[in-house]
Amino acid sequence: MRKLLLLSLLMPLYSASQISGVVLDEVTSEPIYNVRVESGDVKLKTDFDGAFDLDVTDFPRYIVFSAMEYYRDSILVDAPIDDLIVRLKSEVKQLKSVVVSANRRAQEVEEVPISMEILPAKLIEQKGFTDLEQAVDQSPGVFAMDGQVSIRGGGGYAYGVGSRVLVLMNGIPLVSPDAGDAKWNSVPLENINQIEVIKGASSVLYGSGALNGVISMSTKEPSLEGDYKIRVQSGIYDNPKRQSLKWWDRNPTFHLVDIGNGKMYKNWGYTVSANGVFQEGFRAEEIEKRGRLTGTLYFRPEKNERLKIGVNYSAQYQNVTNWILWESDSLAYTPQDGTLNRMKALRINFDPYLKYFDKKGNRHFISTRYYLVTSGNESNVTDAATANLGYADYQFAKKILSKHTLTMGLTNSNSLVRSRIFGDHSSINSAMYAQYEHVLNKLDITGGLRLEYFKQDNRIEDSRFEWNNGNSYIPIYPVLRGAVHYAPLKFTHLRASFGQGIRFPSVAERYAATSNGGVIVFPNPDLEPEKGWSSELGVKQVLRMGEWKGILDIAGFINQYSNMIEFAFGLYIPDSIPLSFNPDDLGYINNWLGFSAQNAEEARITGIEMSFNSSGYIGKVELNSLIGYTYMNPVSLNTSQSYVETFSDSSNMLKYRFNHLAKCDISADFRGWSLGVSSRYSSYMRNIDALFEDGFQGVEVLPGLKNYRLNNQQGNLVFDARFGKEIKEKYRVAMIVNNILNAEYSSRPGDLQPPRNFIVQLQCDL
Numbered sequence: 001m002r003k004l005l006l007l008s009l010l011m012p013l014y015s016a017s018q019i020s021g022v023v024l025d026e027v028t029s030e031p032i033y034n035v036r037v038e039s040g041d042v043k044l045k046t047d048f049d050g051a052f053d054l055d056v057t058d059f060p061r062y063i064v065f066s067a068m069e070y071y072r073d074s075i076l077v078d079a080p081i082d083d084l085i086v087r088l089k090s091e092v093k094q095l096k097s098v099v100v101s102a103n104r105r106a107q108e109v110e111e112v113p114i115s116m117e118i119l120p121a122k123l124i125e126q127k128g129f130t131d132l133e134q135a136v137d138q139s140p141g142v143f144a145m146d147g148q149v150s151i152r153g154g155g156g157y158a159y160g161v162g163s164r165v166l167v168l169m170n171g172i173p174l175v176s177p178d179a180g181d182a183k184w185n186s187v188p189l190e191n192i193n194q195i196e197v198i199k200g201a202s203s204v205l206y207g208s209g210a211l212n213g214v215i216s217m218s219t220k221e222p223s224l225e226g227d228y229k230i231r232v233q234s235g236i237y238d239n240p241k242r243q244s245l246k247w248w249d250r251n252p253t254f255h256l257v258d259i260g261n262g263k264m265y266k267n268w269g270y271t272v273s274a275n276g277v278f279q280e281g282f283r284a285e286e287i288e289k290r291g292r293l294t295g296t297l298y299f300r301p302e303k304n305e306r307l308k309i310g311v312n313y314s315a316q317y318q319n320v321t322n323w324i325l326w327e328s329d330s331l332a333y334t335p336q337d338g339t340l341n342r343m344k345a346l347r348i349n350f351d352p353y354l355k356y357f358d359k360k361g362n363r364h365f366i367s368t369r370y371y372l373v374t375s376g377n378e379s380n381v382t383d384a385a386t387a388n389l390g391y392a393d394y395q396f397a398k399k400i401l402s403k404h405t406l407t408m409g410l411t412n413s414n415s416l417v418r419s420r421i422f423g424d425h426s427s428i429n430s431a432m433y434a435q436y437e438h439v440l441n442k443l444d445i446t447g448g449l450r451l452e453y454f455k456q457d458n459r460i461e462d463s464r465f466e467w468n469n470g471n472s473y474i475p476i477y478p479v480l481r482g483a484v485h486y487a488p489l490k491f492t493h494l495r496a497s498f499g500q501g502i503r504f505p506s507v508a509e510r511y512a513a514t515s516n517g518g519v520i521v522f523p524n525p526d527l528e529p530e531k532g533w534s535s536e537l538g539v540k541q542v543l544r545m546g547e548w549k550g551i552l553d554i555a556g557f558i559n560q561y562s563n564m565i566e567f568a569f570g571l572y573i574p575d576s577i578p579l580s581f582n583p584d585d586l587g588y589i590n591n592w593l594g595f596s597a598q599n600a601e602e603a604r605i606t607g608i609e610m611s612f613n614s615s616g617y618i619g620k621v622e623l624n625s626l627i628g629y630t631y632m633n634p635v636s637l638n639t640s641q642s643y644v645e646t647f648s649d650s651s652n653m654l655k656y657r658f659n660h661l662a663k664c665d666i667s668a669d670f671r672g673w674s675l676g677v678s679s680r681y682s683s684y685m686r687n688i689d690a691l692f693e694d695g696f697q698g699v700e701v702l703p704g705l706k707n708y709r710l711n712n713q714q715g716n717l718v719f720d721a722r723f724g725k726e727i728k729e730k731y732r733v734a735m736i737v738n739n740i741l742n743a744e745y746s747s748r749p750g751d752l753q754p755p756r757n758f759i760v761q762l763q764c765d766l
Contacts, residue, residue: 019054019077021084022306022357023065024048029300030221031357034108035067046499047399048314051361056411069381082359082418084295110540113446113483114202115555115609117141119195123626123665126676126722128233128759130256130277132195133184136215138336139197139609140628140663143682143745145656147184151199153605154212154559156656157748159521159567159595161508164212164530165200170312171393172351175209176373176388177415178422179507182371184217186316186347188294190231190258191273192217200610201501204481207411207431211501211532212560219296219312222269224263228766229273231258231419233736235759236630237282241742244330245752252280254757267461268299282754283333285340290318296484307358316347322616325750329704332752337730339519345380348372357514363397364595375419385419386652387507405437415507422511427456429504435481437600437648442488442603448481454504454529462504462529477502496535503530509565519701520573520594528599534662543614550614557607566655568646569691572596593696603636603654622669630661648694649687658683658715658750671725674734683715688749702750709749716745718753724761 025044031050039054046052054063060078070088077084084700109118117139137144141152148155148163165173166379167182173248176183179553197668202503206214232295234255238508239246255278272295279288298310314641322341330704353367369391375384393428397411406493416422435448453476454463463477505527513523538555561674573592580587611628634654638644645654659684693706719741724734736759 014098015134017081018080019056019063019084020082020361021052021086022361023050023052023086023088025088026089029305032067032070032329035088038064042097047405048360049363049397049399050356051357051399053361061385074118076607079208087757109495110551111444111485112544113444113485113554115199115536115538116499117197117611117613117626118192119197119626121192121194124189125231125665125763126724126734127676127720128761130187130190130396131185132187135189135195136197137680138626138663138678140626141199141609141630141661142197143661144740146751147181149215151197152559152607152609153634153654153657154555156566156654158565159392161512162506162565163209164503166206167211168206168214168216170351172218172367172369172391173206174349177371177389178373178385178389178417178419178506179508180209184315184317185290185345186292187293188273189272190221190260190276191294193220199500200497200536200559201532204433204450204479204499208429208454208502208504209453211503211530220262220271221296222264222271224264227261229258230764231761233759233761235757237754238742238756238758240333240755241744245333247284252282254279266497267302267695271296281321281323283335285335286323288318288320290316290320294541302310308355310350310353312458318347323760325702326752327703329590329708342378344376344378346374346381347371352614361399366393366585367424368392368581369678376560383470385417388418388670389413389415403439406434408434411696417507421514422507425457425507425511427454429454441689442486444485444719445484448480450479452477452479452502491544493540495538497533498533500533501531505529505565505597522594522596524596524598527565527597529565530561530563530565532559534559543620548616550612553611555609557609561601561603563599564598564603566600567595568598568600569595578714600638600643601654603634604637605632605634607632620670623668625664626665628663632657632659632661646690647687650691651686653687655687655689656685657687658685660715674724676722679719681715681717684713685749692749705749716743718743718745730765734761735759736761
């Protein structure tokens with residue numbers, strides 16, 4: 001042991017003295033959780049803010065600090081002190097997987113009492129993903145469907161609006177104020193540490209929208225050495241297997257450029273990155289052009305290292321084509337006339353924050369965001385809608401007697417939407433939340449409560465909590481959470497959890513009034529919030545072999561939902577207008593047939609999930625895996641005849657779901673060479689809207705779909721591969737082949753996915 005620090009204070013000694021301080025990472029200055037602090041027979045661990053309070057009786061004495069991933073160190077202290085700052089140096093090779101989203105604090109993933117997966121930045125870069133939707137589709141239990149993501153079957157197809165999965169960037173929801181959806185292509189993948197996927201309701205800590213789960217990311221922070229990074233990649237689509245699908249004379253191409261720079265100085269640091277994407281779509285007339293600037297700036301006062309002030313920002317301009325319906329099953333890469341929308345848009349967020357650790361080790365965290373989302377046409381970025389969101393969250397966290405952790409907070413968000421499609425609307429969403437965690441030897445207990453208030457325009461509060469048959473109510477909706485983690489053995493972790501959730505209807509779901517290619521969408525101002533709960537039992541078994549670590553996870557789950565929102569086809573003529581079959585009348589039937597968001601589904605989803613994730617070195621080979629299988633039984637509990645008649649299948653399976661989902665990614669790195677293979681499988685989607693198969697009044701909505709589905713019931717199986725070489729530790733070249741067998745598959749009916757495509761990638765780290 002070496003002496004790191006000698007501190008002396010001129011004050012009398014007494015029988016019980018205090019040594020208080022905080023343990024920080026030497027490079028990032030971030031607090032280190034769960035550091036073992038020992039002095040003689042006194043032993044404890046730092047809390048999630050890296051803080052510790054040591055009661056000792058005599059001086060001088062050595063204090064030893066040790067933690068996985070960090071070199072062991074010691075300090076000689078001659079007298080009581082209440083502001084000791086200790087900096088530990090990280091080991092070169094990392095074995096611990098640390099997550100922050102499950103309980104809004106740093107934890108090892110095996111200690112988290114709910115199911116979650118980690119997608120590391122390395123995987124995201126090496127697979128050449130251009131948006132978040134592609135990335136999370138690699139995670140076990142997650143399925144991406146044309147702009148919407150479902151976790152364990154919790155979501156179906158809702159025409160691109162509303163989301164039961166909450167996307168977080170630096171702990172703040174990144175959900176559009178108008179459509180209530182995640183803008184997947186605007187998330188700066190080039191500037192994130194890792195993606196954390198939480199499965200199950202998480203509304204206590206994060207609020208409305210986390211009904212089905214959470215996808216969380218945090219931005220990278222720079223190193224003292226500084227870095228400069230460039231990634232360039234270009235790809236080309238191969239010809240599809242069926243000649244009728246090929247609409248091009250020249251195979252379409254796609255390109256991406258990332259440039260990033262960052263550096264940390266003595267008490268301040270920054271990152272900045274630029275991203276550009278240009279894609280000629282594999283479907284006719286589908287083009288995507290976008291550019292993005294992203295960065296962070298933060299400051300730590302030299303005289304107060306317990307304070308951190310910063311801002312994260314991102315601004316994106318895009319010009320994209322929204323592709324909706326195919327021409328026919330034989331012309332599936334060609335759009336129906338009138339179903340293409342060219343849209344220019346802006347996505348801007350500006351996120352100031354402040355984090356402070358007081359002398360008692362309590363954490364105070366203020367995070368804010370301004371979020372601007374526009375929707376336009378070919379010439380105007382604000383033609384359809386301009387949506388603004390202001391968000392603020394104050395969080396207080398306290399460690400009590402090293403065994404108890406209390407997290408409390410206040411959240412408020414206000415939105416303002418101006419739109420020719422939705423109309424003009426405003427909303428306020430406020431909440432109070434508290435979560436308590438208790439550590440008792442090998443047992444961790446977590447309980448939480450959130451009180452949610454939501455009001456849109458001058459309507460009655462959507463957050464009303466009623467009882468006594470609706471005769472009594474309060475305008476605040478309570479949400480509960482409970483979880484238990486138990487480690488009977490060193491590497492065995494058992495867990496059980498229960499969580500409630502609620503999601504309030506978006507402006508688009510309630511008020512959208514538009515048409516596209518003859519498909520009419522009607523508003524439904526009477527739409528009610530979705531509610532539900534999820535519960536699971538699980539076990540994690542950690543496997544270690546030298547510098548390699550694997551985690552085997554098995555979980556059984558049940559999700560229950562009520563008032564689930566889906567767009568239902570029907571006749572939506574107002575009561576004040578007589579129905580007519582005369583085309584000259586206002587009440588002509590064809591004028592009032594279309595889709596409207598309805599509280600149509602009552603559902604229960606049960607299932608079991610198994611995953612095996614690993615990382616680390618076996619000898620000189622770095623081996624990583626992300627493997628999972630999910631069995632789901634998604635059952636509709638709505639037996640209404642009018643609703644059942646919309647099913648294409650006679651079973652009671654929820655629409656746009658399936659029973660089996662499997663994911664696998666394995667990669668190996670050896671002396672600068674890397675090889676990776678991945679596969680994705682989803683079983684047949686038995687039940688969809690009958691309208692898409694049968695048409696209406698003799699007119700096919702998706703021509704050829706019924707026969708296509710009859711002839712393609714084997715499900716989807718796709719394989720990818722990648723190969724790369726590092727050159728002089730600063731450069732990397734790679735070849736990526738997606739859909740290597742050129743399989744024909746779809747995420748939803750009428751939406752065939754890309755044929756085989758090839759990507760060449762060059763990365764440079766300076």
